[in-house]
Structure formats: C-alpha cells, structure tokens
Amino acid sequence: MKINKQSSAILLLAVALTFVSALPTSAAESANSSVDSGMVAPPSSNPTGELTTGSAPALGKVEIAGGSYFELKNVTMLTEQSGKTVSFTLGVNNVTNSDLLFIDYWVRMRTQAGNQISVKVLPQDKDKNRITPQSVQDISFYATVNDATELKDLIFEVIKWDFSEPNFERKLGEVAVPEDYSVLTPVAGSHTINMAGTQVKGSIKKVWMSKNEKNYSPTVVLNMENIGNRTALVPAYQFLLRTGEGYMYPLDAKSLKDLAINPQVNEEVELSGSIPIAVSTEGWQLVIIQNAPDLKLNLPIAYFELPQVSDPDRVDTGTEYNFSNKAGTYTSKLNSFQRLPWEDQDILTANLTLFNKGAEALPIPDLVGYYLLDDHVKVEAKLIKTDKMIGLPKGAEANFQFIGKMPYTYQFSTIKLILEEKIGETEKEKLLEFAHRSELLNMPYLNVGEIYKKTSVGRSASYKVLNVNTYSGDTADIFTVQMEAVNLEKRLTDVSKLVAQFKTVDGSVYPAVISEIKNKVGPGGSALLFLSSTLPKTFPTTNMHVMIGEAITEDKYTEKDAVPDAYVNAAAFWLPNENFMAQEDFVKVDLAPYQLTIGSINTWLDRNELRLTFDYELVKNMRMEANTEGRKLVFGFEDELGNKSFTKEYDFKDFDTHSVEAGTAAGAVSSDPAANDDKIRLGKKKEFKIIERDLDLIFHLDTLKTYKLSVYDSFQGQKKLLATKKIDWFSTTN
Secondary structure (H helix, E strand, C coil): CCCCHHHHHHHHHHHHHHHHHHCCHHHHHHHHHHHHHCCCCCCCCCCCCCCCECCCCCCEEEECHHHCEEEEEEEEEEEECCEEEEEEEEEEEECCCCCEEHHHEEEEEEECCCCEECCEECHHHCCCCEECCCEEEEEEEEEEECCCCCHHHEEEEEEEECCCCCCCEEEEEEEECCCCCCCEECCCCCEEEEECCEEEEEEEEEEEEEECCCEEEEEEEEEEEECCCCCEECCCCEEEEECCCCCEEEEEECCCCCCEECCCCEEEEEEECCEECCCCCCCCEEEEEEEECCCCEEEEEEEEECCCCCCCCCCCECCEEEEEECCEEEEEEEEEEEEEEECCEEEEEEEEEEECCCCCCECCCCEEEEEEECCCEEEEEEEEECCCCCCECCCCEEEEEEEEEEECCCCCCEEEEEEEEEECCCEEEEEEEEEEEHHHCCCCEECCCCCEEECCCCCCEEEEEEEEEEEECCCEEEEEEEEEEEECCCCCECCCCEEEEEECCCCCEEEEEECCCCCCECCCCEEEEEEEEEEECCCCCCCCEEEEEEEEECCEECCCCCCCCEEEEEEEEECCCCCCCCECCCCCEEECCEEEEEEEEEEEECCCEEEEEEEEEEEECCCEEECCCCEEEEEEEEECCCCCEEEEEEEHHHCCCCCCCCCCCCCCEECCCCCCCCCCCCEEEEEEEEEEECCCHHHHHHHCCEEEEEEEEEECCEEEEEEEEEEECCCCCC
8 A cells, every 4th residue: 555745644643642642641742731831940949839859769760762761769668558559759850051851761660570650750840841951950759559569569660652563662671679778867877858849858866755554645856957048838748656666656746736847847746646555566667658548548758767766854644642741741742744735825734633641631731823834934723623632541542733824925944833731821831842844735535446544533424536527518628526525433424614725737727616515424434525626628637636624613623614824734646548439338327425227218290299218227326325406317309300309307316305296206217198197206116207308300201210318417417428329219128
C-alpha cells in the first residue's frame, strides 16, 4: 500500500495525540501549564496547602543525554490501616545549555517480582516541567502499595517517550532499593525537611518519661532549626511514636499552631502521649507525617531514633513527704501537675493527697498555696477540696487541687507548688515545696478504646469514647463525640459536670458543649454523653483528640446551672476514625442509645396519596441514661427519576413514650393495619405507615421503577446518613 506525505503526517499526528492522551494525568497537566508559561513558579514560604518533603539518602542516578541525569532520593514508606504509602523524589539535574522538558520522561515503579505500581506527582510539583540550563529541579511522587511490600522490594525505572519504540517508550535505566537501606535518623543525628522551599533541620533534643501502673507518659523534645534564608511556617504535622514491635501511638504537639521559625533560629516542640506499660521501651522512634486531605492519605516526612530517657533535675510527683502541725503528723503526696487550656488562658493544676497514717483521727488543715515559675514569677492558687471529707480518720486519705491561671503564651522551665497552712487571719506557715519541670506538665492521654478511671470519694467514674459523628450542614458541620460515663459508686449519683474541648493537630482548641444528663445513674449504670462543637465546613477532624475535666465554679465542683470557671482531673482521648460509610441495609441501625431495624418495606399508591409502609423494631440500652434533645430520626425518600421525594422526621423524645392505641404498650407488637400511631416508639410495630398527599404521582406510574430509602440521624437540624437502600416500587423487601 502506498502512503503519501499528507497521509503520513495525519498518521503521525494521530499517534502523537494517542500518546499524549495516554500520559499520566499529572504529567499531561504539567505539560499544558508549564509549556504555556515557560517558567516554574518560585516556591512559597507559606506552606498552607503545600506538602513538605524530607531528606532520605540518595539511592542512585540514571544518565540522560548531554551529561544530565535523574537522581532518586527521599524514598520513604508509611504503614497505614489500608496499606502502605510510598513517597520519593526525582532530582532532575540539567547540566546542558538548553532547557530540559520533563514531559519527555517518566518514572515507573515495580516490585522485584515484576508487579507494576502506579505513581502520581505531588500536587505542588505538577507544574514542574521546564528545567532551565545548569539547574536542578526536585519532583516528588507518591504511590500506594499493599501490606506485604517492603522498601527493599522496589525498583524505579526512568523512561523516555519514544515514537520509534513499539510501546512508545525507551528505558534509560533503573535504581533498586538496597537491602540495608534505612530512612531512620540516628540518635544525635539531624534530618532536613523542605518546608515550601525553606530548609529546616530537625533533631531530638531529649526524652522525658513518667509512668503509672498502666501507661508510660513520654515527652519528646523536638528541636527545629531554620537553616534557610526565609521564615518557615511549620505545617500541622502529625507526630507518632513507633515502638520496636511496630505499634504506632499518636503524640500531641505543644505550641505548634502558627509556629514560624525565622532564619538561623531554633524552636523546640514538646510532644507527649501515652504508651501501654506492657510495650517494650526498646527501639522507640519518632515518626513525622503530613496529612494530604485532597489525596486522602498521609505522607511520611521523617523518622528519628529516640535517645535514652533523660533523668529530670527534680520531680516530686509520686513521692510521700511528712509534715506536722499542732494537730499531728500528716503524709502528703503530689499526684500530678497539669497545664490545661482555658479560653485565652492556661490553667495550672496540682493534684495533692493527704494521708493519715497515725493512730488517731486528724482534722483537715486550712491549706493555701501558690505557684512559683522559674523561681521568680508568682501565680496565686485556689484550693479545691475534691473529696467529700470533713476529717481524716485513721488510715484515711483526702484529695485536693490547687488551681492557678496564667497567659497561655507564657513559657517557663520549672514550676514549684509552695504548700502553706493558714494560721489565723493573716499568718501562714510553710509546709512543703514540690518541684516539677514544664516538659512534664501533661495530662494523661488515652489511646483509642482505652478507659479513663477517676477515683474521687463519692464521684468515682470511668469514661470511654464510643464513637464520633459529623452532622453536615450547608455552611458548617457539627462534630460530635459519644462518650460513655459509668458510675463506679455503690449509690445513685449525678453525672459529674464536665468541661470538654476538642484539639486539632495544629494546636487549635474548640470548646465543646456537653448534653446534660438530668437523671441520676445507678451503681454500675452508665450515661451517654454527647460532646459537640460547630466546626468550619469540611474541617479536617482526623487525628483530633478531646480533653475532658471536672468542672469547677469558684472553689468547688460545679453544680446545677452554675457556670464553670476552671476544671481539674483532666484527661485527653485520641479519637477513632469516623465511619462515613452508610449501611446498605436497615438492620440494627445505630441511633445510640437505640437500635432500629426495618423490614417488609412496601409502597402503595392511589389518586390521592403515596403510602410507604414497613415493619420496625426499636430497642434501647435500658442501663444507659441519655439526653436526646435536638436529635431526630429522619427518613428520606427519593425516586430514581425524580418523580417524588420527601423527608419525614421523628423526634427521639417520643421513642420512650407509650402509644395512644389501647392495648399497645412499649415492647408489644401491633398487627392492626388500621392503627394510626404516627410516632416511632420502643418495641415492635407491623405495617407502620408514612403517608404523603400527592395528586399527580399516579400519572407517572409507568416511570416508577426504583426509589432510594435513606435513614439519617439528625442533630440540631444537621444530618448524618446512616443507612440507604435502593428498592423497587410496589415490591416488598425481605
């Protein structure tokens, strides 16, 4: 067959268009934007929305024409629940006197077994295409691999697009990850992080640690030094402690919000958390990651080997001391120091226990005290009697709290509690002095699923996070935490008034509203607490934690409608990941403290109305008190072609009420199709009806094929989808 020049040109153009359409999306986008502009935008000093990269060792080079080359570096891997994330950087070194276009090249990743893995360019590098003469440009990539893949299994291939090859590509070279490759920064070493074009050197300064019978409470001091020439704004990194066994535990960062590091300046970030005492302390590492919400994954930034734990200069917690007055001899022990967020201030709290180890009863002394910061700055403290005690019988103990307030921006190194006894109207006598370090002013952190027990006299209780939910609105979302409070006392008690706050990874603190439990809770019974806060729309809630503490008003626990002015006995709970997947059936739909099951769903239509009928069973955890104000059960009905849609709401407050139908009590089964109770109530019900007046739907009968029925949990007018199912019109589900 003879082909003329015009036909050849058309054929080549078609091949070229096919080739361009086959390019990876990010590379194609890179070509379009970079070739048009002819330049690469300079890096920004503001990292908002820009992902950072670390500085893992270079692994090898691939030569290209003219002496230029690609260098593979920064290869890291992060283990997640749904697989592993690999990130790497390709340094493009152009040593020629003409532009180098990255659109002509690509990098592939495969395993030693030959399995190909798709790679993508990080968003901020997608426009990096034109590498000017005598310059170097870094382009970073990411990929997702399965749980079985290790770094040593990976091989990186550099190719050049070539129309003369059968598959339009020519392999230029490859670099394999060696067996002994490690991204771990050793003790006393440093790791450079590229924060939007500014180099920041990270290193571990020291590690403090305390422990109790259940957990270690480590504090890692991370030093960050800006070795660049512009101010670096530190992103909202997530910090994890990785144990030798591979377990990962989140760490909370102090003073990370809006942290800016000027050139040639050092800043220290304190990281604290909780590790089960059963876990070995050997081989601990600090892992820094950055969440990429648009990519829906976390990217590894740095790994640090942690040094041996430093011995604090002086920490008096857990040590017993004796003091005497006219009444006798007392034994005291400082249980904890805490620094807690409170509006635009911080609260300093000290938890102190007095013991009577003598043979006779002792009165409770008139204690007063104050804090001394760095041996010079005095902060007045209020005494809070947290135990319901009027004296100390033989062998008894009583708990006290001292509360002071200070600006949240004030930094100090050491803190002392000076304990005094008030003698007369003005005279005071010094009893004891307790010392502590600022790095250890941490509340206990509870990992996901752990229970926090509080053992105050008359107020003993345990707390556990059950679930998290986001109720979506048009302009803002309501974020909620469901927390179970269990009464550990042997009598009926009121649920303690709490203060709750949500803290994000960047250090932002949002106060939370707690639903008030109005009924007393029996021994061993529980209460479902709803902790809620209104957050900006699509606000990232991953890796948040919630802080709770017992509310204080003036110098005692908050009662009834009093407004708290502080809190004590604080603890922080790391929150589980939220389940955003709706059920595909209506079996045991979670409406805590209720569960709803729906079956035998059917539609019926005449000239005047649409009738949706179903059987249901609504059960409740009868040992759990709850406040369901503001909550509603919402049914959503939507025809697939848009012929009909409606929603129907049912208030939770009606769930526990009895039916108005004679002879139908809660828990009984009503089988009368004519029964017209329009409330959802506890128990079982046959052929419950939702009726919608509609005079036109009958004329669209031939287009009624399927509809979608959805169940929502509504809170303060905003909804979360719990279950949804596509159903055929006029059929009855199983």
